[in-house]
Amino acid sequence: MDINDKTLKALASAVKFREMRQEVISSNIANAETPGFKAKRLDFEEALARALDVDGQLTMKINDPKHFDVGNGGFNNLKPEVYEDPNGVVSESGNTVDIQDEMAREAENKLMYDALIQMINKKLGMKKYILNSER
Amino acid sequence: MAINSVSQMNQTLKNYDVSNWTRNIELKDDFDFRGQFSELSESSRSTKSFGDFLADSIGKVNQLQQNANVAMERVASGESKNLHETLLAIEKADLAFRQMNQIRMKVIDAYKEIMKMQM
Amino acid sequence: MDLLKSMKISASGMRANLKRTEVINSNIANAQTTRTAEGGPYRRKQAVFGSEPARDSFSEILEGEIDAHAQSVHVTEVVEDTKPPILKYDPHHPDANKDGYVAMPNINTMIEMADLLQAQRAYEANLKTLNVTKGMAQKALEIGR
Numbered sequence: 001m002d003i004n005d006k007t008l009k010a011l012a013s014a015v016k017f018r019e020m021r022q023e024v025i026s027s028n029i030a031n032a033e034t035p036g037f038k039a040k041r042l043d044f045e046e047a048l049a050r051a052l053d054v055d056g057q058l059t060m061k062i063n064d065p066k067h068f069d070v071g072n073g074g075f076n077n078l079k080p081e082v083y084e085d086p087n088g089v090v091s092e093s094g095n096t097v098d099i100q101d102e103m104a105r106e107a108e109n110k111l112m113y114d115a116l117i118q119m120i121n122k123k124l125g126m127k128k129y130i131l132n133s134e135r
Numbered sequence: 136m137a138i139n140s141v142s143q144m145n146q147t148l149k150n151y152d153v154s155n156w157t158r159n160i161e162l163k164d165d166f167d168f169r170g171q172f173s174e175l176s177e178s179s180r181s182t183k184s185f186g187d188f189l190a191d192s193i194g195k196v197n198q199l200q201q202n203a204n205v206a207m208e209r210v211a212s213g214e215s216k217n218l219h220e221t222l223l224a225i226e227k228a229d230l231a232f233r234q235m236n237q238i239r240m241k242v243i244d245a246y247k248e249i250m251k252m253q254m
Numbered sequence: 255m256d257l258l259k260s261m262k263i264s265a266s267g268m269r270a271n272l273k274r275t276e277v278i279n280s281n282i283a284n285a286q287t288t289r290t291a292e293g294g295p296y297r298r299k300q301a302v303f304g305s306e307p308a309r310d311s312f313s314e315i316l317e318g319e320i321d322a323h324a325q326s327v328h329v330t331e332v333v334e335d336t337k338p339p340i341l342k343y344d345p346h347h348p349d350a351n352k353d354g355y356v357a358m359p360n361i362n363t364m365i366e367m368a369d370l371l372q373a374q375r376a377y378e379a380n381l382k383t384l385n386v387t388k389g390m391a392q393k394a395l396e397i398g399r
Contacts, residue, residue, distance in 0.1 A: 007204040007211075014211035015394070019256040022387055023324045026260040027308065029383050030267030030327045032376055034303040040323055045213035052208050082323040099379050110386050112210070115218050117393045119207050122225055124398050126232065133236055 009075045010052055011120050017044035017080055018113045024082065025106045028097050035093040039102070044080040051075055196231045203228035257394075259324055260387045263308050266326035267380035273329045274301040274373045278366055285361040288349040296359040297334040304330035335360060 024042045031037040088096025203224045209215040277299050287296035305325040337360050345354030 005204075007207050010208045010211040014213075016256075019260075019390065020323075022390060023256055023260045023263065023308075026263040026267075026383050026387065027305075027323065027325045029379050030263050030270070031303070031305045031325055032267075032379070033271075033372075034305045034327055037305050037325070042323065049212040049214060052212055099376075103379065103382070106383060106386055110390060111218075112213075112216075113390050114393055115221075116211060117397060119210070119221070119225065120397055121399075122229065123207075126229060129233070130236075133240070 008123055011116050013048055013075050013078060015116050018109055020080055021109050025102055028102050032097040032099050035095060037095050038084040039088050039097045040082060041085050042080050042082050047078045051078060196235050199228040199231045257387050257391045259308055261384055263324060263326045264380045264384035266328060268377055270303055270327045270329050271373045271377040277301045277332055278370045281361050282366050285359060285363055287359060288356060295339045295357045298361050299332050299334055301329045302331050302333055303327050
């Protein structure tokens, strides 16, 4: 079991991205009444999926500019996509934030975040177990 | 018929020869035990060794680990929201690995035990 | 770092809504005020929200590194209503003009209560978000434990 586990790196990246998403959601909720403010979204799923190449094959496609280190996964260079939600319903003050929607997104984000942390702990726990059972 | 005298006893014995009492058991020249125990006969005919069994099991444990890894990566990339299946796969891999580790320790202990024997 | 910035943003949301509540309370309390220091009846006030990029540290401001995706909110200004005051006929009122009309503040208590409720909900939403962010930070601390 490799310390530079590709899965562990993917989990760590996902955790970081979900923290950034929480920033965007907090920003949306705080500005729910600000005139002219447009709700923002943060996407990282595509970038991470490409870096992982999760379509059943565990080998890397090396024709993607994001992969400059085959085997390492190029996780350090991933950038999320931040954009204004094009489907927002514009209120009379020009604001497109829907608090209910934001709260739902926040709940999902927190749930997945907790799950990711739990998985990281499980992986680290396994490595510790191996180290402790040397005979 | 009742035996009343020695001559009658002799008569009875003559009629019922010992050879009539014992059936003709056809004993094989050497009693082939292997025919009776199918597991033994399999292993003597099969080509798999214990080492192969071990290698197979390790391969299976590794496969479970890979499954768990792929499941976690799919959750990380948001492709799968199936948390319960993922955690189940992780537990399976966990348990399988720990079990294999226990076996490994037992094998090592057995080896040490054998090496301790004075020859 | 990212989670602390989220918490600052939520805190700014709470602060802004608190200020808004203050303004609304002032409106409700002065619904009948006909005399103010500037002369004339009380004019309805409204808090205007504005967003600004959430800056984490002084160095970020110096470097001009502005993270456009995270915006904190603050009350940019408190504007006074420019609509003319309501004239009520009450000749016995000490502030009545020569025609017997009193200029009353154009404050509708129903609207103010609705605004107050909305401000309260927004405050709670920001508070809930703050707690969620705090929960995430605590979970992160549990890694490896």
